[in-house]
Each structure stands twice: as structure tokens, then as C-alpha cells.
Amino acid sequence: MKYKHLFFDLDHTLWDFERNSAECLADIYEVFNFKGLNISSLDAFQQEFSVVNKNYWSMLEQNLITHEELRRRRFQETLENLGAKDIEKTFGLEINEYFLGLLPKKAHLIEGAVEVLEYLLPKYELHIISNGWQDIQLNKMKSSEIHHYFGEVITNELAGTRKPDPRIFDYAIGKTQANLAESLMIGDNYEADILGAMNAKMDTVFYNPEELPTGQKPTFEIKKLIELKDFL
Incomplete structure (x- = not known):
């Protein structure tokens, strides 16, 4: 051998990751009232985050950004790309911390x-x-x-x-x-x-x-x- x-x-x-994160994003969509942020649908949120997240991980692996930048920016950029209005600069980081608390509990x-x-x-x-x-x-x-x-x-x-x-x-x-x-x-x-x-x-x-x-x-x-x- x-x-x-x-x-x-x-x-x-x-x-x-995709299935587990999709479940977390569905929870986030409700908990953080994304309908009130003019996010059109859960599906749009899930799809946009998947694209943005992959891009940030690619940049991380090329040493173009740090782990902390990924944590701070990936949800913020997702929401901005979807046209969310009047969100605080720290809102994306708040969501990210919630996401990281929930994600490891998933088992798929x-x-x-x-x-x-x-x-x-x-x-x-x-x-x-x-x-x-x-x-x-x-x-x-x-x-x-x-x-x-x-x-x-x-x-x-x-x-x-x-x-x-x-x-x-x-x-x-x-x-x-x-x-x-x-x-x-x-x-x-x-x-x-x-x-x-x-x-x-x-x-x-x-x-x-x-x-x-x-x-x-x-x-x-x-x-x-x-x-x-x-x-x-």
C-alpha cells in the first residue's frame, strides 16, 4: 500500500458548506428582518452571499486580504450588492458573528x-x-x-x-x-x-x-x- x-x-x-450555510442564511434573513432592508428574497440573499463569500476566500488564499477583513466585509458587501438601504458600517460584522456562532452547529x-x-x-x-x-x-x-x-x-x-x-x-x-x-x-x-x-x-x-x-x-x-x- x-x-x-x-x-x-x-x-x-x-x-x-453550501447546504449548511444556506440554512444559516435562512435564519439570518428572518432574525435580522431583511425584508425591511429591501432584500427581495431569501434566494437572492443566499445566491449573492455564495458568490461574494467564494470571492473573499479566493482573495484570502492569495494573501490579498486578512481573515479579519473577510469577516468584516463579506456580509456587508452582500447586502450592499442587493441594494440594502441605510445599514450601519458594523452591521455586516454583527451578522458575521451571528453566522459563525450558528454555522458550526450544522451537521450536513x-x-x-x-x-x-x-x-x-x-x-x-x-x-x-x-x-x-x-x-x-x-x-x-x-x-x-x-x-x-x-x-x-x-x-x-x-x-x-x-x-x-x-x-x-x-x-x-x-x-x-x-x-x-x-x-x-x-x-x-x-x-x-x-x-x-x-x-x-x-x-x-x-x-x-x-x-x-x-x-x-x-x-x-x-x-x-x-x-x-x-x-x-
Whole structure:
């Protein structure tokens, strides 16, 4: 068996961020009375936040903004883009704090996640490499009852850098005392997870349900998590 250590991304790879965040946004829409802010519909709010949030995470991964800027600006910009009137400059941050309090309590996982983890656990050492916040990621894993599958949970807070910087992968290898040649990174974000790991000389699995085009080819590519059983 070539691999001994499997490193998973969490959000969008195992933990269903889109579904979980949509539930949180529905709650926010009611609690903060978005109808009174002239936000046309819950669906419009959910769709706009998804776009804005992905853009901010992309900027974060390119070191163009900080975590604090993401927290402060993503909801504020979402509301402004939707034409919200007369909102305070701190309103977006207030919503973000509410969101981060509620989000980790959600438990929806990507289809096949538990089946795959059950299959892999007896065969490999499993770990997480995430750009999320340490406490929030740990709480997500506890809420969705997958924390017991993993040894190390490595975030940018521990490593002092974030994907796609190869140093977070180097840190993970050192932290787990793994052999690089026996390690495999599994994630959904081509730039952060796949290119980052490739630049650290680690083999990769690109979880690519939307069949997005790639430049450099990963070691493996899958559309469903269950496909991991085909080669692991």
C-alpha cells in the first residue's frame, strides 16, 4: 500500500458548506428582518452571499486580504450588492458573528462522506488541512460527528500560513510525522488544495463534482467521494 497518511480538506469536501450555510442564511434573513432592508428574497440573499463569500476566500488564499477583513466585509458587501438601504458600517460584522456562532452547529455532510471515512479509517491515518478557523472547524466536525475519524486537525492558525502555501503542507507532514511519499491530499479547491499540495511535492486527489477544467493534472480526480474506494 503506497499511502499511509490521507489529508482531507473539510469545507466543500467532507462538510457540506453550501447546504449548511444556506440554512444559516435562512435564519439570518428572518432574525435580522431583511425584508425591511429591501432584500427581495431569501434566494437572492443566499445566491449573492455564495458568490461574494467564494470571492473573499479566493482573495484570502492569495494573501490579498486578512481573515479579519473577510469577516468584516463579506456580509456587508452582500447586502450592499442587493441594494440594502441605510445599514450601519458594523452591521455586516454583527451578522458575521451571528453566522459563525450558528454555522458550526450544522451537521450536513457531502454525500458518501461517512461511508468513505468508515472504509478508510482501518487502512490509513486520516487528518484535516483547512484554511478555516481552528475552533470553528473542530466544532463543525463534532456537530457532524466525524471528529473521531481524524488524528490531526491542521489550520492556518496552527501552521502560521494557509493553503496554497506549501509551508502548511510541510507543517502537516512534520506534525503528523508522515512520509511525504506516503501522503495524499484530498480536496475540492484546485488552487488551494491541489496546486498547493503539488507544490509541496504531495500526491493529490481533486474532488471535482462540477468537472472543472484543470491545468496541471492531479494524481487522481473524482466526481464523488465514494470513488476513493476504487483506488484506496
